[in-house]
Amino acid sequence: MENLVPSNENNDFKDIVDFFLKNVSNQKSNNIDNNSTIESLIDYFQKSDIFYSEFDCYETHDSLKVESLNRLFDNKICAIHIPNYISKNIGDTIFNNIKNDLSDRKWDDTDMFQGYGLPVNHMYGPTSDDCINYFSQVLPLIRKLRTISGGISPIDKLRLELDEIWTNGAKISNNNPFNRKAFVGLTRLMKPEGLVGVETKKNGLIHIDGPLKLITESGSFSSNIYLKTPSNGGELCIWNVSMTMNNSENLDKLQKLLDFSFDKKYRERIQNILQKILPNPIIIKPQQGDLIILNSGKPHAVKGFDYGIRLSMQTFIHFLKDKPLELYS
Numbered sequence: 001m002e003n004l005v006p007s008n009e010n011n012d013f014k015d016i017v018d019f020f021l022k023n024v025s026n027q028k029s030n031n032i033d034n035n036s037t038i039e040s041l042i043d044y045f046q047k048s049d050i051f052y053s054e055f056d057c058y059e060t061h062d063s064l065k066v067e068s069l070n071r072l073f074d075n076k077i078c079a080i081h082i083p084n085y086i087s088k089n090i091g092d093t094i095f096n097n098i099k100n101d102l103s104d105r106k107w108d109d110t111d112m113f114q115g116y117g118l119p120v121n122h123m124y125g126p127t128s129d130d131c132i133n134y135f136s137q138v139l140p141l142i143r144k145l146r147t148i149s150g151g152i153s154p155i156d157k158l159r160l161e162l163d164e165i166w167t168n169g170a171k172i173s174n175n176n177p178f179n180r181k182a183f184v185g186l187t188r189l190m191k192p193e194g195l196v197g198v199e200t201k202k203n204g205l206i207h208i209d210g211p212l213k214l215i216t217e218s219g220s221f222s223s224n225i226y227l228k229t230p231s232n233g234g235e236l237c238i239w240n241v242s243m244t245m246n247n248s249e250n251l252d253k254l255q256k257l258l259d260f261s262f263d264k265k266y267r268e269r270i271q272n273i274l275q276k277i278l279p280n281p282i283i284i285k286p287q288q289g290d291l292i293i294l295n296s297g298k299p300h301a302v303k304g305f306d307y308g309i310r311l312s313m314q315t316f317i318h319f320l321k322d323k324p325l326e327l328y329s
């Protein structure tokens with residue numbers, strides 16, 4: 001993908017340059033040694049029992065329904081699956097149009113091999129150029145995806161429908177230190193050669209994207225619209241860890257372990273332990289054209305596959321009671 005970083009002299013990004021200057025100069029060294037914490041957590045969980053699960057509950061519908069969203073945001077269910085949310089043709093069309101334009105970068109610390117668009121963590125640097133790069137791609141890529149789709153893009157459709165059915169509406173988030181609109185529609189490519197690790201290559205990287213201990217006033221959710229799916233494998237696994245049946249201290253320790261679930265140094269050991277201590281997962285096999293919205297505070301992982309590709313258009317949905325839903329990728 002072309003480098004979008006404009007010159008730092010560009011006044012359009014002065015706020016970003018200033019923000020990074022201020023924060024880098026104020027930054028205190030934060031090099032805490034995590035080794036002993038991780039080792040003691042691994043030690044602890046090696047001897048621990050399996051976590052209790054809530055009863056397996058996700059819903060399948062033919063369209064987005066407000067009652068179902070309410071149950072998801074209220075932590076009564078952990079996912080909503082809508083088969084055939086978009087036509088299979090659109091998935092193929094988008095793939096054919098972006099396949100030569102995917103990131104040069106091949107991520108080796110997550111299951112995303114290449115992406116179209118940048119994930120939200122780029123907003124936070126480490127340099128101001130990363131942040132400028134992130135915001136420079138927002139509108140061009142949202143609009144490119146719309147043009148390629150020949151009308152509204154899959155992520156536009158999701159945003160519009162959420163806005164239509166959710167009383168407080170849905171919007172692209174600008175809730176960040178720069179008060180700028182975030183990117184939505186990160187398109188994530190998974191390929192067999194990009195799957196990391198040994199055990200994780202098959203069973204996926206278990207992680208959370210929001211706090212493990214759920215509350216009902218707010219929450220972090222992730223949605224994926226599947227543009228291409230492999231015929232075998234690529235299932236989404238969600239561990240519906242109970243918030244009430246497990247000891248609160250154990251949940252805190254599990255959260256800490258999950259904080260390091262992508263850490264290259266410990267990844268394989270942590271993932272093996274997670275596979276042992278978590279209860280049986282809910283397994284959903286997405287097909288091309290489907291939409292899944294999941295509670296991203298529930299541990300989840302995507303299973304590997306040997307043939308084909310898995311391409312999904314992703315956005316996080318942040319829920320805060322009585323406020324519009326906020327979308328960002």
Ligand SMILES: O=C(O)CCC(=O)C(=O)O
Nearest residue numbers: 209222224236296302312
């Ligand atoms: O690709 C998927 O099915 C889920 C990916 C994921 O981890 C997420 O959306 O948070």
Ligand SMILES: [Fe+2]
Nearest residue numbers: 208209222296
């Ligand atoms: Fe995730």
